[in-house]
Amino acid sequence: MLSVQGLGLHHSGNYLFQNVNFTIKREDKIGLVGKNGAGKSTLLKMLSGEISFYEGNVIPEGNITIGFLKQDLDFVKGRTVWDETMQAFEKINAMKAELDEVNHQLATRTDYESQAYHDLIERMTELNDLLHHHDAYNLEGDVEKVLLGLGFKAEDFNKITDEFSGGWRMRIELAKLLLQKNDLMLLDEPTNHLDMESIIWLENFLKDYPGAIVLVSHDKQFMTAVCNRTFDINNKKIDDYKANYTKYLELNKERREKLEQAKKNQDAEIKQMEDNINRFRASATKASFAQSLIKKLEKIERIEIDNEDVSKFNIRFQSSITPGKVIFEAENLGKAYGDKQVFDHVNFFVQRGEKIALLGQNGQGKTTLAKILAGVTKDYTGSWTLGHNVNIGYFAQNQEEVLDPNKTVLQEAEDAATEETRPRVRDLLGSFLFQGDAVSKKTKVLSGGERNRLALCKLLLRPFNTLIM
Known part of the structure; x- marks a missing residue:
């Protein structure tokens, strides 16, 4: 569905990503993990096309659609919850209008054997297939189902969005994205403004979602339930685990323990080589041996282990006067x-x-x-x-x-x-x-x-x- 080849991005003078490669398939539900500042949100923006200044290539297959849950809301004032949610179908409505025009032309033209007429028939077939794929003739039922699932009540549908808090407006934005049924959906902290009941509903919705998902969330239980694959961003690379979040923790622990032991062995080997180089480089009879050790040492690919995320906030409030009772x-x-x-x-x-x-x-x-x-x-x-x-x-x-x-x-x-x-x-x-x-x-x-x-x-x-x- 989507391939990433040699992806790299400079940030603050250093590489945030370097030579990253992976492929996303239609059945993938990917949880994106990494310590603070690793680049989780940045990667989503790169996949969505919001960030385009990077090395390498992001190659979508065919005409796949990609949806991205943004944190910035851009609602038109005065719209109702229902009308704003229906904006999700802007492309579908455009396809319906085009299909009406194509059908009108087919009904009024008589040049049945012309290439133009055959092109119109092909376009009509293509539009019908697309509208069927998006279940375009049951939009109202889908809107009601999703809004109710995300915690709105039926009486909220005709209320102006201006009356709702930012958290509730973010639910509307999430509803619009879910309704678009994109081939690939990118979600950055989708549960931030949801209550438990809505989180459970969203969890079930995403598990049954027919497209691919890349998800960033601090809700580990949610990520475990939804995802079948985990990308771990560390050391400017992405480690790909074919497992949900809970299984990833087990596999990552095993991998880290093996890597630490391998690094320990490598460090001992390097120290031994450096000691021998220092011992023999001044000897006339051993100088060539020392040079061969130096070349061998230069060729060793050093094992690097990303530091575990132990970053903590230093929170100390300013002293203030004592208030009244x-x-x-x-x-x-x-x-x-x-x-x-x-x-x-x-x-x-x-x-x-x-x-x-x-x-x-x-x-x-x-x-x-x-x-x-x-x-x-x-x-x-x-x-x-x-x-x-x-x-x-x-x-x-x-x-x-x-x-x-x-x-x-x-x-x-x-x-x-x-x-x-x-x-x-x-x-x-x-x-x-x-x-x-x-x-x-x-x-x-x-x-x-x-x-x-x-x-x-x-x-x-x-x-x-x-x-x-």
């Missing part, structure tokens, strides 16, 4: 989106030192309440009071809502810093794995994980005594 106090707090009342007459208070988990089904207003308390959402009923000396730190559910897409990583961090912490911005970014040229990336090109790391870094640059996540 009461942090928040809410009275008759309410929030509605249009005609939908999310919650109403909510009363509570939060005291210093409490650690509170906010539970509830999807759509019940957990994120909305957090945004109100963080000062992000201003439109609500009732009132709430911020306690004495309370400084709030806020970690958003969807970082794209709070990060400026046109600012770099460094600019976002510097904007969050105080005079005291500004000299340490680059060091702190480095501890969150933003090193070298990575600080010059625009936030709009960051992966979901990178955005979360940047958001955490920003929290450490300013003192606060109350954290909302």
